[in-house]
Amino acid sequence: MRKFAEPVTRLIEEFAKLPGIGPKSAQRLAFYILNAPPQVAHQLAEALVEVRDAVKYCSSCGNLTDVDPCGICSDSSRNRSIICVVEHSRDVMAIEKTQSFNGLYHVLNGVLAPMEGIGVEDLNIKSLLKRLEDQQVKEVIIATNPTVEGDTTAMYLARLIKPLGIKTSRLAHGLPVGADLEYTDEYTLTKALQGRREME
Secondary structure, three states: OOOOOHHHHHHHHHHHOOOOOOHHHHHHHHHHHHHOOHHHHHHHHHHHHHHHHHOEEOOOOOOEEOOOOOOOOOOOOOEEEEEEEEOOHHHHHHHHHHOOOOEEEEEOOOOOEHHHOEOHHHOOOHHHHHHHOOOOOOEEEEOOOOOHHHHHHHHHHHHHHHHHOOEEEEOOOOOOOOOOHHHOOHHHHHHHHHOOOOOO
């Protein structure tokens, strides 16, 4: 005997495929859609179709955009001498929220992960090197995540960029503000020790 009508089961299964959505959350979302006014479901469906059809990668930086070049690349007020290299478009959003960076970005769309079959040719690296041919760029900030794959990618990029005479820096990482040493994992503590700075 079926638990739910077939379309409801299918909707639950589709929601459950989304990252961070377990079976119970998928079921809650499905019943929310069912109990909401019909326009809620139609607007959600339209938004899903629109985002798949209209959003593409910026031909310059690789960020997700609906215009090419993206709004950041076409903003003449941004500092064009600094490029911040990130793993994904969501990292651009995170840095932009801080309102503390006014340079340009370059989105790799992943990290080197040989065990998963992701190599250099799978990442947006060639276009980064092409951008660096422009003598305007003076510094590249590598802002990959502090993971084994992120660190490997950062080291690989640094080896490619440093010979070009461009300053190459890495985002500082280690202890978050307000953290207690006793609750901090070994990897984070190691990175904090390696990234220590002289007190002024």
